[in-house]
Amino acid sequence: MLTPLQQEKLTHYFRLYDVDDDGCVARADFERVAENVRALHLAAERPLEHRAIRHGFLLRWETLRASADADDNGAVDLMEWLRHWDEVLADDGRYQGEVAQLADRLFELFDTDGDGVLGADEFCNFYGIYGLKAAMARLVFLDLDADGDGTVTREELMQMVHEFYRGDDPGAPGNRLFGPVGILG
Ligand SMILES: [Ca+2]
Numbered sequence: 001m002l003t004p005l006q007q008e009k010l011t012h013y014f015r016l017y018d019v020d021d022d023g024c025v026a027r028a029d030f031e032r033v034a035e036n037v038r039a040l041h042l043a044a045e046r047p048l049e050h051r052a053i054r055h056g057f058l059l060r061w062e063t064l065r066a067s068a069d070a071d072d073n074g075a076v077d078l079m080e081w082l083r084h085w086d087e088v089l090a091d092d093g094r095y096q097g098e099v100a101q102l103a104d105r106l107f108e109l110f111d112t113d114g115d116g117v118l119g120a121d122e123f124c125n126f127y128g129i130y131g132l133k134a135a136m137a138r139l140v141f142l143d144l145d146a147d148g149d150g151t152v153t154r155e156e157l158m159q160m161v162h163e164f165y166r167g168d169d170p171g172a173p174g175n176r177l178f179g180p181v182g183i184l185g
């Protein structure tokens with residue numbers, strides 16, 4: 001069972017994923033995110049890499065649809081989304097596959113200078129693909145950068161990811177992984 005805090009966080013997360021803001025998470029939202037990544041990574045210079053990235057996002061939509069779209073109407077509404085996450089969070093194998101490994105891949109994708117850590121600009125780029133404002137991204141970055149050295153390590157990110165998804169501590173910094181909960185309305 002999701003706790004009220006987890007429900008609140010995952011509802012906020014749903015609004016983030018609903019990039020075109022039509023009240024459902026669907027293929028179009030993933031297409032939009034893939035397109036934003038393309039714009040960011042100058043796909044003209046690296047078309048093969050971008051094709052793989054786009055494929056990855058669309059595959060992720062298919063995985064989500066197969067698991068979450070209970071009424072099979074091609075879109076995932078908030079109730080379907082919460083039920084889906086309730087199942088994933090209760091299952092260690094699925095959690096590893098759908099959360100931990102994904103966070104790891106996103107870390108690699110956005111570490112564009114390949115130095116093994118995320119700088120503030122790299123981190124803000126990640127937020128940009130979901131249409132979030134750079135100012136908010138910088139606030140989250142400050143939260144994530146636990147030791148204040150101006151970079152986010154893989155360990156710092158994973159700690160926040162676990163707090164966001166599985167944690168139930170209202171004071172945990174990881175609750176704000178995708179911006180302050182409630183700010184998207
Ligand atoms: Ca949508």
Ligand SMILES: [Ca+2]
Binds near residue numbers: 068070073076
């Ligand atoms: Ca549905």
Ligand SMILES: [Ca+2]
Binds near residue numbers: 112114117119
């Ligand atoms: Ca970097």
